[in-house]
Amino acid sequence: MKGDQKSIHSDSTLSEDFESDSLPPPRYDQIYHASHDPETVEPGVEGPYHVRGDGRVDIDFNSSVIRAFAKCFPSAPDEDSQPAPPAYDTKRPFDPDTAPKLKWTIKLNILIQAVGSRGDIQPFIALGTELQRYGHRVRLATHDMFAAFVRKAGLEFYPIGGDPASLMAYMVKNPSLMPSIKTIMSGEIGRKRQMVAEMLSGCWNSCVQPDQLSGEPFVADAIIANPPSFAHVHCAQALGIPVHLMFTMPWTSTRSFPHPLANLTNVDESHAAANYMSYHVVELMTWQGLGDVINDWRETIELEPINFMDGPALAQMLKVPFTYCFSPGLVPKPKDWPEYVDVCGFFFRDAPAYSPEPGLVDFLAAGPPPVYIGFGSIVLDDPAKMLSTILGAVRASGVRAIISKGWSDLDGDASENIYYIGDCPHEWLFPRVAAVVHHGGAGTTACGLRNGRPTLVCPFFGDQPFWGHMIANAGAGPDPLPPRYMTVDTLAASIRFLMRRETALAAEVIAERIDREQGVQAAVTSFHKHLPLETMQCDLIPDQPAVWAIKSGRTQIKISKLAAEIAISQRSSLQKDLKIHKTKPMIIEPVRWDPVSGSTSAFMATTMDIGGCLTGMVTEPIKAYRDEKRRQDKSALSETSTETAQVAESSASIDTAASTKSRGKEPSAGSKAALAGAKSIGWLAPKAIKGMTVDIPLAMAEGFRTAPKLFGDEVRDHGKVTGAASGFTVGGKTFACGLYDGIAGLGIQPYKDYKKSGAVGIATGLGKGLAGLVTKPGAAIVGAWAYPTAGIAKSVRSAMYDKSRKLVETQRAAEGQWLAEQQRWTGSQVIALMEKFNELVSKKK
Missing domain, CATH: 3.40.50.2000 (Glycogen Phosphorylase B;)
Incomplete structure (x- = not known):
C-alpha cells in the first residue's frame, strides 16, 4: 500500500450496488484475484x-x-463428488424460529x-x-x-x-x-x-x-x-x-x-x-x-x-x-x-452490562461521532511512535477520535478532539462512532461490520490481512494499511476514505446481511449435527452420554457415569465388568502410498529411533540433571517462603526434620541423570526389534495394499488394527482377498474398463490387472505377518501403558459418584433402572 486506494469503486458504481442488496456476495476467488497486488510480491526470491x-x-x-x-x-x-453447498439466502440464511429443530x-x-x-x-x-x-x-x-x-x-x-x-x-x-x-x-x-x-x-x-x-x-x-x-x-x-x-x-x-x-x-x-x-x-x-x-x-x-x-x-x-x-x-x-x-456466520455474545465513565459520555455528546482507533491485544514495538502517527493523522483528517489504550498502553493527554479509553465493550461503543480503525482481529472486525461501521484494518499478522482485503473489496473501507507503511499522510488518507458517504453505505449493506444471520445458533446446530448420537446415548438414561460399556454376549450395553454408579451400588459385581466406551474411536496410522516409499520411511524412522537412543546416553542424563536441579531449586525456594511466612505469623517453633528426612530419601540429581542414561540404552533393543519386525513390514504391507490407487484401481478396506484379535482378522482378510483380487483382476479389470471406455479400456484394464498381480498378492503375503504382529504390539503397548486410561477411569467414576450425590434418585427410580438393565441383558444374550 502506497497511499493509493486501488479497490475504491466509482461513486456511480457504488450507488448502483447499494440500490439492491439482494445480490449474493461475490465469490472469494474473484475477490482474491482482484485484490492480489503483484507489486507486493518481493522480487528476486529464490527457493520453494x-x-x-x-x-x-x-x-x-x-x-x-x-x-x-x-x-x-x-x-x-x-467438485462434482461433493454435495452442492447451500445457496446464500438473501432473506435470512439461518432463522432459528423457522429452521427445523434438531432434537438433541x-x-x-x-x-x-x-x-x-x-x-x-x-x-x-x-x-x-x-x-x-x-x-x-x-x-x-x-x-x-x-x-x-x-x-x-x-x-x-x-x-x-x-x-x-x-x-x-x-x-x-x-x-x-x-x-x-x-x-x-x-x-x-x-x-x-x-x-x-x-x-x-x-x-x-x-x-x-x-x-x-x-x-x-x-x-x-x-x-x-x-x-x-x-x-x-x-x-x-x-x-x-x-x-x-x-x-x-x-x-x-x-x-x-x-x-x-x-x-x-x-x-x-x-x-x-x-x-x-x-x-x-x-x-x-x-x-x-x-x-x-x-x-x-x-x-x-x-x-x-x-x-x-x-x-x-x-x-x-x-x-x-x-x-x-x-x-x-x-x-x-x-x-x-x-x-x-x-x-455459519460470526459469533456474537450478548451485549454485556456497561456503565460508561462520565467523561466518555460527555465527549461523545460534545461533537460529531468520532473515529475509533485501537489495536486491542497487539503489543507494539514502539507505542510512542505509533501514537504520534495517529495524532498527526487525526489532526490532518479533521476528525474527532477515541483512542483505545490496549495492551500497548497508547496513552496521552486528552483534548477537545481526542479521548483515551481503557477496557470498553465494542458492543456498546461501536454504534456510537462514525468509523473504526483496528488491527483486523476477527472479533473486532465482526463487531464493526455488524454495526455498519466503515473499517480500516491495519494488519500485523495472521488472518488480519485477510479481513482487511475482504472489507476493502466490499467497499466498506480502504485497502489494508500495514503498520510498516503507516505514516501521517497514509493514515489520514485512509481515515478520509472512511468518512465518505459511499463507504458508509457499503458498510450498512454488510450489516444488513450479518443481521439476517444467526452465527452462534447455526454453529450449535452444526455441532449437534456431526455428533455420533447412536454411540453417545446411554441405554439406561437416554439424556446422558455413555462412557462405560458392559459386554453381554456379542453386543454391549452403553452406560453413563450416573447409571454405572447406581447399578454398581445395587450390584457390586458389575464393577469388574465395566470397560471404557469410546463414542468416537480415533486410530491414526501413517499414510503409505507404495511399498518402496513406505518401507523406506519406516526404515528411516527406525534408524532415527535407534540413533536417538544412542545419543540419549549423553543428552538424556544432562536433561534429567538440569530438570531435577531446577525442580529442587524451586522446591527449596517454596519451602523457604513458607517457613518465613509461618515465622512471621507466630513465634512457634517449626520442626523441619521430617521434611529434611523426606528430601533425603529422594533420588539426587546425579542418580536421576544416571537412571535417564540407562533408560535410553534400555530402549535400544526394543525399538530396533519393533522396527524390524513390526513397523517396516507393516509399512510395506500398507504400501502394497494402497498402491493400486496410484493407477486408478479400487482398494479394499479390511478395517483397523486395534489389538491382537483385530490384527489377525485384518491379516487373514488381506491374505485371502489379496490373492484372489490379484489373480481375478487380470480378467475383471479389462472387462470393467471396457464397459467404461470401450476398446481402449481393454488395454488400460489389462495394465491395472498386471500391476495388481504384483501389488495385491504382495499385500497378502507381507500382510499375513505384518497385521497380526502389529496387533500384538498394540495389545502389549496397551497393557504396558495404562496410566492415562486409569486416570480417565478414576475421574469418570468420581464424577459418577458426584452426580449420584447431586441427583439423589428415589428407590422407585433405582428399581426402574435396574429392571431396564436386566431387560437389556436378557435381550442381548
Missing part, C-alpha cells in the same frame, strides 16, 4: 517458499521441492479449548452460553488471565497456561511462520516452544481434572477447539470422544482460492491445484516448527508419535467436522468443501 515480513508466504510452484510435496499430499477431490436431548460435558487474544476467546463465550441453553455443561479452557472474563459469563473455566501478551509480542516481532535470526539468537524460540508445551499439558488436564474452584469432577464428552490450541485431536484420541474445530478464517483445502497466508508464484498450469496445495504447504511449515513438541507431549499421555508427513493433514485425514464462524455473506462456502465443513 519465502516468508515475507507481513506473515504471508510466497510459494514457488515451479520449484522441485513443491512439486515433490504435491505428489505426497492428497489430491483435490472432484443428551446433556454433555463440552470442553472448549481456545488459544489467542481476548478477541479470539470472546466468540467461544458466546458459543458456550448458547450450548448451555441446551442443558450442556460447558467448560472453557484458555489462558489464565481470562479467568474472570470467562466466569463472569457463567461458564466454567480451566487454566491451560501460556501468556497471550507474550505470544502477541512474539507475533508482532515475527509476523511470519518462520522466525528471524535475531529471534532465534535471543532464545525466544525456546521460550515459545516451552509455552506451547505448557499449554498442551494444560489442555489435557482440562479434559479430566476437577474444577479448580468448586472441586466438581469433570471429564469431557466432546471437544470444541480452535486450531491454534493444537491439543484438540490428540486429546480426543486419548479419550475416544468427538472433536469439532471452529475458526475465524479458511483453513480447509479448497481449489477456489489459496490459503489466506499464501501468495502463489510461477503457477504454470492449474491454479485450482496450486490453491489446494497451498494449504498443505502452510500446514507443513507450522508442523515442522512444533511437531516434535506435540509428539513429546503425546508420549506423556501415552499416544504414539505422529508421522512428519501426516501431522499437517491430520484433521483432514480424520474428517474432523469444521465450522467457520465468519459470514457466508462475505465468504460463501466453496463447492469442494465436504459436507462436514459448515460456514
Whole structure:
C-alpha cells in the first residue's frame, strides 16, 4: 500500500450496488484475484517458499521441492463428488424460529479449548452460553488471565497456561511462520516452544481434572477447539470422544482460492491445484516448527508419535467436522468443501452490562461521532511512535477520535478532539462512532461490520490481512494499511476514505446481511449435527452420554457415569465388568502410498529411533540433571517462603526434620541423570526389534495394499488394527482377498474398463490387472505377518501403558459418584433402572 486506494469503486458504481442488496456476495476467488497486488510480491526470491515480513508466504510452484510435496499430499477431490453447498439466502440464511429443530436431548460435558487474544476467546463465550441453553455443561479452557472474563459469563473455566501478551509480542516481532535470526539468537524460540508445551499439558488436564474452584469432577464428552490450541485431536484420541474445530478464517483445502497466508508464484498450469496445495504447504511449515513438541507431549499421555508427513493433514485425514464462524455473506462456502465443513456466520455474545465513565459520555455528546482507533491485544514495538502517527493523522483528517489504550498502553493527554479509553465493550461503543480503525482481529472486525461501521484494518499478522482485503473489496473501507507503511499522510488518507458517504453505505449493506444471520445458533446446530448420537446415548438414561460399556454376549450395553454408579451400588459385581466406551474411536496410522516409499520411511524412522537412543546416553542424563536441579531449586525456594511466612505469623517453633528426612530419601540429581542414561540404552533393543519386525513390514504391507490407487484401481478396506484379535482378522482378510483380487483382476479389470471406455479400456484394464498381480498378492503375503504382529504390539503397548486410561477411569467414576450425590434418585427410580438393565441383558444374550 502506497497511499493509493486501488479497490475504491466509482461513486456511480457504488450507488448502483447499494440500490439492491439482494445480490449474493461475490465469490472469494474473484475477490482474491482482484485484490492480489503483484507489486507486493518481493522480487528476486529464490527457493520453494519465502516468508515475507507481513506473515504471508510466497510459494514457488515451479520449484522441485513443491512439486515433490504435491505428489505426497492428497489430491483435490472432484467438485462434482461433493454435495452442492447451500445457496446464500438473501432473506435470512439461518432463522432459528423457522429452521427445523434438531432434537438433541443428551446433556454433555463440552470442553472448549481456545488459544489467542481476548478477541479470539470472546466468540467461544458466546458459543458456550448458547450450548448451555441446551442443558450442556460447558467448560472453557484458555489462558489464565481470562479467568474472570470467562466466569463472569457463567461458564466454567480451566487454566491451560501460556501468556497471550507474550505470544502477541512474539507475533508482532515475527509476523511470519518462520522466525528471524535475531529471534532465534535471543532464545525466544525456546521460550515459545516451552509455552506451547505448557499449554498442551494444560489442555489435557482440562479434559479430566476437577474444577479448580468448586472441586466438581469433570471429564469431557466432546471437544470444541480452535486450531491454534493444537491439543484438540490428540486429546480426543486419548479419550475416544468427538472433536469439532471452529475458526475465524479458511483453513480447509479448497481449489477456489489459496490459503489466506499464501501468495502463489510461477503457477504454470492449474491454479485450482496450486490453491489446494497451498494449504498443505502452510500446514507443513507450522508442523515442522512444533511437531516434535506435540509428539513429546503425546508420549506423556501415552499416544504414539505422529508421522512428519501426516501431522499437517491430520484433521483432514480424520474428517474432523469444521465450522467457520465468519459470514457466508462475505465468504460463501466453496463447492469442494465436504459436507462436514459448515460456514455459519460470526459469533456474537450478548451485549454485556456497561456503565460508561462520565467523561466518555460527555465527549461523545460534545461533537460529531468520532473515529475509533485501537489495536486491542497487539503489543507494539514502539507505542510512542505509533501514537504520534495517529495524532498527526487525526489532526490532518479533521476528525474527532477515541483512542483505545490496549495492551500497548497508547496513552496521552486528552483534548477537545481526542479521548483515551481503557477496557470498553465494542458492543456498546461501536454504534456510537462514525468509523473504526483496528488491527483486523476477527472479533473486532465482526463487531464493526455488524454495526455498519466503515473499517480500516491495519494488519500485523495472521488472518488480519485477510479481513482487511475482504472489507476493502466490499467497499466498506480502504485497502489494508500495514503498520510498516503507516505514516501521517497514509493514515489520514485512509481515515478520509472512511468518512465518505459511499463507504458508509457499503458498510450498512454488510450489516444488513450479518443481521439476517444467526452465527452462534447455526454453529450449535452444526455441532449437534456431526455428533455420533447412536454411540453417545446411554441405554439406561437416554439424556446422558455413555462412557462405560458392559459386554453381554456379542453386543454391549452403553452406560453413563450416573447409571454405572447406581447399578454398581445395587450390584457390586458389575464393577469388574465395566470397560471404557469410546463414542468416537480415533486410530491414526501413517499414510503409505507404495511399498518402496513406505518401507523406506519406516526404515528411516527406525534408524532415527535407534540413533536417538544412542545419543540419549549423553543428552538424556544432562536433561534429567538440569530438570531435577531446577525442580529442587524451586522446591527449596517454596519451602523457604513458607517457613518465613509461618515465622512471621507466630513465634512457634517449626520442626523441619521430617521434611529434611523426606528430601533425603529422594533420588539426587546425579542418580536421576544416571537412571535417564540407562533408560535410553534400555530402549535400544526394543525399538530396533519393533522396527524390524513390526513397523517396516507393516509399512510395506500398507504400501502394497494402497498402491493400486496410484493407477486408478479400487482398494479394499479390511478395517483397523486395534489389538491382537483385530490384527489377525485384518491379516487373514488381506491374505485371502489379496490373492484372489490379484489373480481375478487380470480378467475383471479389462472387462470393467471396457464397459467404461470401450476398446481402449481393454488395454488400460489389462495394465491395472498386471500391476495388481504384483501389488495385491504382495499385500497378502507381507500382510499375513505384518497385521497380526502389529496387533500384538498394540495389545502389549496397551497393557504396558495404562496410566492415562486409569486416570480417565478414576475421574469418570468420581464424577459418577458426584452426580449420584447431586441427583439423589428415589428407590422407585433405582428399581426402574435396574429392571431396564436386566431387560437389556436378557435381550442381548
